Amino acid sequence: xxxxxxxxxxxxxxxxxxxxxxxxxxxxxxxxxxxxxxxxxxxxxxxxxxxxxxxxxxxxxxxxxxxxxxxxxxxxxxxxxxxxxxxxxxxxxxxxxxxxxxxxxxxxxxxxxxxxxxxxxxxxxxxxxxxxxxxxxxxxxxxxxxxxxxxxxxxxxxxxxxxxxxxxxxxxxxxxxxxxxxxxxxxxxxxxxxxxxxxxxxxxxxxxxxxxxxxxxxxxxxxxxxx
Ligand code: DX5
Ligand code: ZN
Numbered sequence: 001x002x003x004x005x006x007x008x009x010x011x012x013x014x015x016x017x018x019x020x021x022x023x024x025x026x027x028x029x030x031x032x033x034x035x036x037x038x039x040x041x042x043x044x045x046x047x048x049x050x051x052x053x054x055x056x057x058x059x060x061x062x063x064x065x066x067x068x069x070x071x072x073x074x075x076x077x078x079x080x081x082x083x084x085x086x087x088x089x090x091x092x093x094x095x096x097x098x099x100x101x102x103x104x105x106x107x108x109x110x111x112x113x114x115x116x117x118x119x120x121x122x123x124x125x126x127x128x129x130x131x132x133x134x135x136x137x138x139x140x141x142x143x144x145x146x147x148x149x150x151x152x153x154x155x156x157x158x159x160x161x162x163x164x165x166x167x168x169x170x171x172x173x174x175x176x177x178x179x180x181x182x183x184x185x186x187x188x189x190x191x192x193x194x195x196x197x198x199x200x201x202x203x204x205x206x207x208x209x210x211x212x213x214x215x216x217x218x219x220x221x222x223x224x225x226x227x
Contacts, residue, residue, distance in 0.1 A: 008223055009199045010216050011038040011069045011179070014060075015051055016149040016203035017212075025212075026064040033216045036069040036090060038181070038201045040149075043074040046098050047147035054083040061087065069199075071119065071181070073146050074098060078105055085112045093117025093140050093179075096128055106135040117179065121145060126160045133173040138199065139164060143192070144182030149203035153183030158195045165196025186222040193223050 012034055014022050026037070039057055044050040057068065067090030074080070077094045078101060084092055085108075092109045096102055096118055109116040118129055119140035129139055141164065143157035161178055168176050180192045181201035189200060206215050 007198070008193055008220070009035040010206075010219065011036045011199055011201045012206035012212060012216065013038040013040055013071075013149060013181070013201050013203035015040045016207040018210075019052070023060065023063040026060070026066065028213070029064070029066060030213045030216075031066055033213055033220070034066060036067045036199075037064065038069045038071060038203075039089075040146075041070060041072050041074060041084075042147065046075040046095065047073045049147045054080075054087050057084070057087040057089070067091075069093070069117075069201075071117075071140065071201075072098070081105060081108060085109070085114065089114060091115035091117050091138065093119050093138065095119045095121070095146075096124055096132075097121055102132055103135045106132065110135070110137070119146075119181075122154050122156060122160075126164050129164070130167060133168065133171065133176050136173075136176055138177045138179050139168075140179040140181055140201075141197070142182055143180055143184070146182075151183050153185070153188050157182075158191055161192060161195040161197050168196075184219075186219055189219050190223050 040051055042049045042051040069091045070089045071093045075098055092114050094105055106116040115137045117138040117140050118136045120129055121142050141161050143153050144151040178197045179199035180197040184200055184202050185205040206212050
């Protein structure tokens with residue numbers, strides 16, 4: 001259900017848009033280019049920023065049929081997981097660093113028919129998620145410290161994605177997909193794809209100039225030309 005092999009999926013992060021009008025904006029999103037909407041939930045505790053919660057996601061869903069890709073940057077997601085499950089997203093991603101019980105939470109997400117994502121911060125050794133792959137559909141490799149859009153891509157992410165991709169392909173869970181998030185633009189998108197990422201989160205580079213369909217077209221073209 002996740003992705004067809006060799007197909008890149010683009011997931012624009014709506015926190016880089018004008019959130020006061022996002023309900024209107026999504027109606028103009030070209031669903032053939034914008035495969036999902038990346039929703040950055042921040043709690044002001046796990047990360048030093050605060051965004052929105054399940055109520056907002058529920059409202060947004062009334063405005064679009066594009067699948068929702070929920071990225072929980074919240075401490076102890078087990079405390080409020082149920083509320084996010086109820087919003088019926090395509091995916092829920094939790095952070096490895098946010099809980100002592102990642103395997104249990106991932107299994108709960110899956111049990112509800114939702115894609116189970118596990119994210120790792122740049123400071124966490126990528127090997128930390130290897131033993132959790134049997135419970136994971138997607139690993140989100142952060143290429144910035146989470147908390148804000150518009151940060152600069154960390155080059156170290158490329159080696160981390162390559163290492164993870166190699167381990168996944170050689171292992172017992174070859175269907176796990178890699179998502180990358182933070183500082184992706186038309187100069188580095190081909191690099192992350194070549195390293196093994198298939199689901200690409202784009203904030204600033206998708207929403208700049210308020211021209212999302214065209215911006216995403218440019219990003220996809222950059223993958224084709226240089227890869
Ligand atoms: C960072 C968020 C990202 C961010 C991406 O904490 O998880 O999703 O909004 O935005 P850009 O692409 O601008 O780094
Ligand atoms: Zn994110």
